[in-house]
Amino acid sequence: MKVLVINCGSSSLKYQLIDMETEKSLVSGLVERIGIDGSILTQKVEGKDKYIIKQDMKDHKEAIKLVLEALLNKEHAVIESMDEITAVGHRVVHGGEKYSDSVLIDDEVIELIKDCIPLAPLHNPPNIIGIEACKELMPNTPMAAVFDTAFHQTMPKVAYICPLPYELYEKYGIRRYGFHGTSHKYVSQKVAEVMNRDIKDLKIITCHLGNGCSLAAVKGGKSIDTSMGFTPLAGVMMGTRSGNIDPSVIAFLVEQQGYKLEEVNEMLNKKSGLLGISGVSSDFRDVQMAAEQGNERAKLALDIFNYKIRAQIASYAGIMGGVDVIVFTAGIGENSSFARKEVLKGLEFLGFNIDEEKNEVRGEVQEISTKDSKVKVYEIPTNEELVIARDTVKLLNK
Numbered sequence: 001m002k003v004l005v006i007n008c009g010s011s012s013l014k015y016q017l018i019d020m021e022t023e024k025s026l027v028s029g030l031v032e033r034i035g036i037d038g039s040i041l042t043q044k045v046e047g048k049d050k051y052i053i054k055q056d057m058k059d060h061k062e063a064i065k066l067v068l069e070a071l072l073n074k075e076h077a078v079i080e081s082m083d084e085i086t087a088v089g090h091r092v093v094h095g096g097e098k099y100s101d102s103v104l105i106d107d108e109v110i111e112l113i114k115d116c117i118p119l120a121p122l123h124n125p126p127n128i129i130g131i132e133a134c135k136e137l138m139p140n141t142p143m144a145a146v147f148d149t150a151f152h153q154t155m156p157k158v159a160y161i162c163p164l165p166y167e168l169y170e171k172y173g174i175r176r177y178g179f180h181g182t183s184h185k186y187v188s189q190k191v192a193e194v195m196n197r198d199i200k201d202l203k204i205i206t207c208h209l210g211n212g213c214s215l216a217a218v219k220g221g222k223s224i225d226t227s228m229g230f231t232p233l234a235g236v237m238m239g240t241r242s243g244n245i246d247p248s249v250i251a252f253l254v255e256q257q258g259y260k261l262e263e264v265n266e267m268l269n270k271k272s273g274l275l276g277i278s279g280v281s282s283d284f285r286d287v288q289m290a291a292e293q294g295n296e297r298a299k300l301a302l303d304i305f306n307y308k309i310r311a312q313i314a315s316y317a318g319i320m321g322g323v324d325v326i327v328f329t330a331g332i333g334e335n336s337s338f339a340r341k342e343v344l345k346g347l348e349f350l351g352f353n354i355d356e357e358k359n360e361v362r363g364e365v366q367e368i369s370t371k372d373s374k375v376k377v378y379e380i381p382t383n384e385e386l387v388i389a390r391d392t393v394k395l396l397n398k
């Protein structure tokens, strides 16, 4: 059985075709600049040259059409007919409170994803466009929606209700939802498997550190808290996002300094974090390089980044009454031995020691704590696509 996994962004589309017998990705691809001049599709198949199509694509429907053509292309293909795609799994960012798990897509589900647009105005619309385009092009292929928010729906009220007038929650759904759920779910389950432990007995802190960063406290296999909130702007500091700040800063900038609200919003989302403090880049590697060359603001940016994550880890160990394992994943978490080491500095009292040599490994499942550590630390490459494909198959078999 083969499942096509689709992740639509505003002008991009990532896809993978996964063989569910082996759980191996057969094809992965990226379409960029959809609706912009210079659209490009890049497809990778193991052991073959990259397949690149440069052709203007005015919308996601054209992009998906091209993806299907690329999957069937004689020289590059691994499938001979569309019938080989048993199902499609779509990543959907926001499922609101309605979805605590993945669902098979029907008209009602599409309507409910549309209802969540006010909660994720940048993300849900392209997700819906992707679903509708696939529905048109492959009308008989079952599709599932896998939500970024779903894994965190197990958070208790103390974690998700904001200390605002309660009516705002009832009227507008203002609460903490959390994101990156698919990744937190995957790495927490994977680490339990690797440790050969029942996840029900574990207190896990997962650190998803990429361009967007979030942490989750996973107790007994359930997310009981996570650092992102009503939107993915909340929590720890990120590449361009501020994370938590005193909300009064917004009123101060608008009322006292004459900023427009859209400007402040743009600033918090796109011009803050590593980029804002360093003035160099939002990319962790660039900031690290600048710091190594003596750039003081770059050094400060890294120090604050690490500090916020360290504080969040300590807080989650606190609310879970301890921690058994800390997991690092995503671009920075999987690749930067420096970030892992710096984040963990001072937290050794929790009960771990880092094995410096093991910590140098990149992008592999690897224990980086020493053998005698009571608390374990792991690096686990995330695989959101596989979770989406697995959930899709699970729904089909129901």
Ligand code: ADP
Pocket: 209, 210, 211, 212, 239, 282, 283, 284, 285, 286, 330, 331, 332, 335, 336
């Ligand atoms: P996204 O959230 O967009 O999926 P990624 O998970 O790919 O992002 O993470 C991107 C981040 O990972 C960037 O800040 C990048 O600098 C960082 N990164 C990637 N490789 C390395 C590396 N070898 N060392 C340090 N940081 C890295």
